[in-house]
Amino acid sequence: MHRLGKRLVRPLQQLFQSKHSLTRSSPISPLAFRKELVAFNSVAVENDIDNRQLHVKWDDGTTSRFPHIYLRDNCQCPNCFHPSARQRNISDTSVLEAYDVNTKASQAQFYPDRQEIEIKWDKDNHVSVFDTNWLKMRRFPTDRDQVGHKIIYSDRRLWGGDLNGDIPTTDFNEILHDDLELYKWLKNLARVGLTLVKNVPEEVGQVERLADRIAYLRVTNYGRTFTVKSKHDPSNLAYTDKGLALHTDLPFFDLVPGIQFLHCIKQAAGGGGENQFVDGFNVAEVLRKENPYYFDLLTQHAFVYFDIGKDYVEYNQLNHHPLITLNGRNEVIRFVHNNHTRSSILDVPEDKVTDIYQAFHAIIQIMYDPSNLVTNRMESGEMIVFDNWRVLHGRSAFQLTAGGNRHLEGCYIDWDETASRMRAIEEKLKMKNFTGVI
Known part of the structure; x- marks a missing residue:
């Protein structure tokens, strides 16, 4: 491990190497019609453990920050998110047990060829996989337009x-x-x-x-x-x-x-x-x-x-x-x-x-x-x-x-x-x- 500024960062494979177009589609239904979200690739991922955030740098030069608690809450695996009903499988009591604000991603691995980020959670070793285009569409309002009436x-x-x-x-x-x-x-x-x-x-x-x-x-x-x-x-x-x-x-x-x-x-x-x-x-x-x-x-x-x-x-x-x-x-x-x-x-x-x-x-x-x-x-x-x-x-x-x-x-x-x-x-x-x- 090494430090970047004051933040603890884990080295990730093949950072800054992806030049591939997105070929995988998110298995969930569409939300809005925004041309600016098409075919943006992630080129770097940094797991900021100290601040409990995942930083994703895009090939347009912008960087998005996703709090760990948000990513854990929105895990798309079949245990957490029903693939055909497209609804969370998780009860409110499970949320209370698993999704506290101290949740941390102990590891974050970026796979440029698939444009996916794999995250391992410290509390239960649960693994979440996120399509980078899926994340791009869920940037917070400082990075993109609010969804609202779009x-x-x-x-x-x-x-x-x-x-x-x-x-x-x-x-x-x-x-x-x-x-x-x-x-x-x-x-x-x-x-x-x-x-x-x-x-x-x-x-x-x-x-x-x-x-x-x-x-x-x-x-x-x-x-x-x-x-x-x-x-x-x-x-x-x-x-x-x-x-x-x-x-x-x-x-x-x-x-x-x-x-x-x-x-x-x-x-x-x-x-x-x-x-x-x-x-x-x-x-x-x-x-x-x-x-x-x-x-x-x-x-x-x-x-x-x-x-x-x-x-x-x-x-x-x-x-x-x-x-x-x-x-x-x-x-x-x-x-x-x-x-x-x-x-x-x-x-x-x-x-x-x-x-x-x-x-x-x-x-x-x-x-x-x-x-x-x-x-x-x-x-x-x-x-x-x-x-x-x-x-x-x-x-x-x-x-x-x-x-x-x-x-x-x-x-x-x-x-x-x-x-x-x-x-x-x-x-x-x-x-x-x-x-x-x-």
């Missing part, structure tokens, strides 16, 4: 009016029958938040057909699916011929549905009925830049939303959300706004009321700036699918004529199921950017 918001494109005439478009039959086309469409939905599907049969049931291709519908107080037609005594303003202000749907749910489908079965013959779309994430970033104080107010204080009536069921929905939601990295991950269902209850301190209204006024001005608006009038046989956590949609008034009523059908699904479907396709198709997961 499959949803990785490489996202913010947009304004520049998306007019350039909405990502796909063919209904292609995504219905081809997994790769389905994946590409969902990737565009995650990246841009707004997509157009063409060549949809002009009949009821197509939104459910497409949603079932992904996972399953999110049932709401409006049913499994909902029909948008003008009605007498409507339970929602959408069921009139009036225009609708820019909004996101169903903010009165605790978990707001993530994705909305709107299928145009028949467009209004008398004109009108154009949809407007705005990228809420882009709007939020504009406000953050122009007025950070207003931006902070809209992340820190919630608006109350409600919906009362009878449709699929009798309902009295009530919930609250900030207009802008951030994650731990200060990134916008949710934009909730619906003036139609905003309650008169304003749950903010009295001394903040005027400031809240000023912030509200400022962000609405940005929303309706013509440079941020995308307008699209769906034709019969087209379907708009968009991110309801991000994209605001509105509608111009339309004229009812003897030619018939405007007829749309809609539904919702959640991002959890959609991201799961994307990961499953990555694994099924053995995509080159396939990554692996916990």
Whole structure:
């Protein structure tokens, strides 16, 4: 043994000699879609016993540090991790006995030809083997992006009016029958938040057909699916011929549905009925830049939303959300706004009321700036699918004529199921950017 600085290090075979590409795949399911993780080789491994860490140097010059306790906790051997169930075999009591913070790796051996690291544990002589690509994908946040919403918001494109005439478009039959086309469409939905599907049969049931291709519908107080037609005594303003202000749907749910489908079965013959779309994430970033104080107010204080009536069921929905939601990295991950269902209850301190209204006024001005608006009038046989956590949609008034009523059908699904479907396709198709997961 020898010392490197003040740290005790065990010599390892063939350090700094690996030049091979990774050929082994981790036997576990994919987590996210991150190109930067492909084909990184480890070139050196140092077992820092004093600090209970394994240091792995990569061929891009970076070094990752993995605490021994973390590696012991995540041993991938069949005794610790069930290979087909892909779940830990270990009980909580076993964790208490074996995985204390003083756990040490007594030996760490690097095998460049296999790109594997073999670790022997001091307490019970248990042996763990880690694929280096598996470790690369589990670097801690100082070394890589947090996993979080990455499959949803990785490489996202913010947009304004520049998306007019350039909405990502796909063919209904292609995504219905081809997994790769389905994946590409969902990737565009995650990246841009707004997509157009063409060549949809002009009949009821197509939104459910497409949603079932992904996972399953999110049932709401409006049913499994909902029909948008003008009605007498409507339970929602959408069921009139009036225009609708820019909004996101169903903010009165605790978990707001993530994705909305709107299928145009028949467009209004008398004109009108154009949809407007705005990228809420882009709007939020504009406000953050122009007025950070207003931006902070809209992340820190919630608006109350409600919906009362009878449709699929009798309902009295009530919930609250900030207009802008951030994650731990200060990134916008949710934009909730619906003036139609905003309650008169304003749950903010009295001394903040005027400031809240000023912030509200400022962000609405940005929303309706013509440079941020995308307008699209769906034709019969087209379907708009968009991110309801991000994209605001509105509608111009339309004229009812003897030619018939405007007829749309809609539904919702959640991002959890959609991201799961994307990961499953990555694994099924053995995509080159396939990554692996916990």
